[in-house]
Amino acid sequence: MSMHYCSVVTTGQLARDHVAALESLHSRVTVDRRCEDLAELVAVAAAIRADAALIVGGTEALADTLLSELRGRGTHVVIVSDVAAERARLSRLGAVCFDDDVDPARLARALEEGRDIPGPPMVAEGVELSSFPSPVVQDWPSTPTAEASAPEAYVISGTDSAPPQGPEDITEAETSGESVPLQGLTCVWGSHGSPGRTTVAVNLAAELALSGARVLLIDADTTAAAVAVHLGLLDETAGLAQACRFAEMGTLDHAALARSAITVETAGAAWDVLTGLPRADRWAQLRPRGIERVLKLAAIHYDCVLIDVAASIESEETGFDVLAPQRHGATLSALRSADRTLTVGAADPVSFSRLVKALEEHRERLPDAVTPELIINQVRRTVVGRSPRDQLRQAWEQLQGRGRIGHFLSWDQAACDTALLKGQVLAEAAPQSVLRREIAQLAGIVIPSRRRRLASGGRTGRRSRRISGERASPRTEGKIG
CATH class of the missing domain: 3.40.50.2300 (Response regulator)
Incomplete structure (x- = not known):
């Protein structure tokens, strides 16, 4: 000393x-x-x-x-x-x-x-006293494996599926490389605009829940939270803000997390949601330290935690020697904490160029964060031209030159509009859609299609298969403390 x-x-x-x-x-x-x-x-x-x-x-x-x-x-x-x-x-x-x-x-x-030493040292050198408190976990049920509890139509796999060809403007499902099942903390991030971050996050959560996983979806978008709207939830309570308050005051445990979350049921599978801010001007309620503690606790209790975040990752410089609240602190904390980051960008020229700049900014501002996995959404011939995937790959190599596009998601406006209108996920509103299968594939899940021979003409057609419990019951709100 x-x-x-x-x-x-x-x-x-x-x-x-x-x-x-x-x-x-x-x-x-x-x-x-x-x-x-x-x-x-x-x-x-x-x-x-x-x-x-x-x-x-x-x-x-x-x-x-x-x-x-x-x-x-x-x-x-x-x-x-x-x-x-x-x-x-x-x-x-x-x-x-x-x-x-x-x-x-x-x-x-x-x-x-900086520690209590009443006599001889009570704490060994190097022990961090400010480590995250151990939560109470004994009253959570044991989790069956995804394979054992998955519905008949679901297969956890690392191989590509062969979904049916969609309408003319919907390209055939395809991925680059193998799909790895999601687990741990997964952040769904992307460029500015509306590339489909929330659509991807919500439907990933639903598909993972249908596969048998315990899933929590967190709406940490401090600019335009939309998870509640996608799921048809009318409650204006900000579940994530409530959980962050518990974390800030040192009272966050399993019970507090459960009180903050809302349980929804989609296509017969139940999963939890921490809803986002009903108004963007309440962003200061999502402090980075609170977000980090919520994510740490959630990762213990859930198999898969998906975090939907805003696009902006710039930090504010106040010019004063004080710790000021950061407008985009929730996004930065989620990206730093994530085990995987799925970066969503749209296929049109404006969104594609924004995506290139967003990834450059990510490398500069978050050098220690996990490398983002690139997802190109809304792929269609009308805005890209013939062979859109090949053209997008070539454009990516010319503009970026680093990494590769991991997955493509097709443009299916009709399915998305139907789901949004009804407050449903694609597994309910359009269970046989190409987009639904591609998002499931992104989660490492293959949904086999069933075909039947038509009696007239002998031509091969498709028969819609109804998943057990496909029509979801009204959204069930959890207990809000």
Whole structure:
């Protein structure tokens, strides 16, 4: 330990005067400033580069973002509270907490070290005290394997399927390479405009749920949230914002996550949704730290977590030495946390050029994030020309030169319009559509088609196969806390 003194800023007071007790020790711990409130404490700690912050009482407004801001500047956070529940909550957020009767010498050591050392070190060197709290998991049912619980029409596979040829403007289903089943955290991102991010995310979630997986879809689009509209949900409660509030206050656990989510049933399969913001001006409610904690907990409880995010990933520069809220912090946090990122772009010239620029920006701003997998949506001859896939591949090589297009999704406006009008997924509104099969294939799922011989003329036709429970029951809202 270096011999320089430990600079402390403090605010609040309970029955005991801890500042006077610390000064009476004549140790390296020196209280440089008493602050009127938390806002002043944060500002002063940044201005004088304080080593520690001592917050006494009045901790109800303390949240994860503020504590993380202080720790990010190298300031240890020590809390003194006479409320046991507050000490427990703040300990889960990584703060060192004591009651009002704490011994001054023990308090001084905690301010110097950033951890509680009552005598011999109680925590081994290198242990991170601010790790994510262990959630309660015992009341979740055991999860059957996808193969065992999948409906008859579903096959989990890494090979391509052979879906039927669609209308003239719908190209034949095709993928590049093998489809890997989705699991863990998957972020659905894309370029500006309407390339179909939400359509892909919603239908991926439905297909994965039909395959037997436990699925959570999170609408983290802070610009134009649309998952609730796609699913016909009329509730205006922002489930993700509620979960983030629990995370910010250190009270997020399995029960809180379940209260925030809405359970929907599509084509006979149930899955969960954290709905997005009903208004874009509420974006500040989705703090990056809250998003990260929600995603960590969700990844424990679900087989597949899909996050639908906005296109913008630029960060704001305030010009001041303060931690300001980031307009696109939710998108950036989701992309950094994702195990896979599916980047959706449309096939028309405007969207295609936007996609190239978006991926360049992704490489510059998120060099440590997972490499995006490219999905070209709305593929059609009328806007690309003959052999649209070949032309798009050639254009990609000329404009980008890096990576390759992983999947193509066909243009099927009729199926999408029907699904949106009815608040359904494609598995309900257009179960035999080419687009539905391609999205399932993107999730690593093959839906076999069934054919029958027509009695007249002997020509091969197609028979629509009704999936058990295809017509979904009305959307069932979960418990909202």
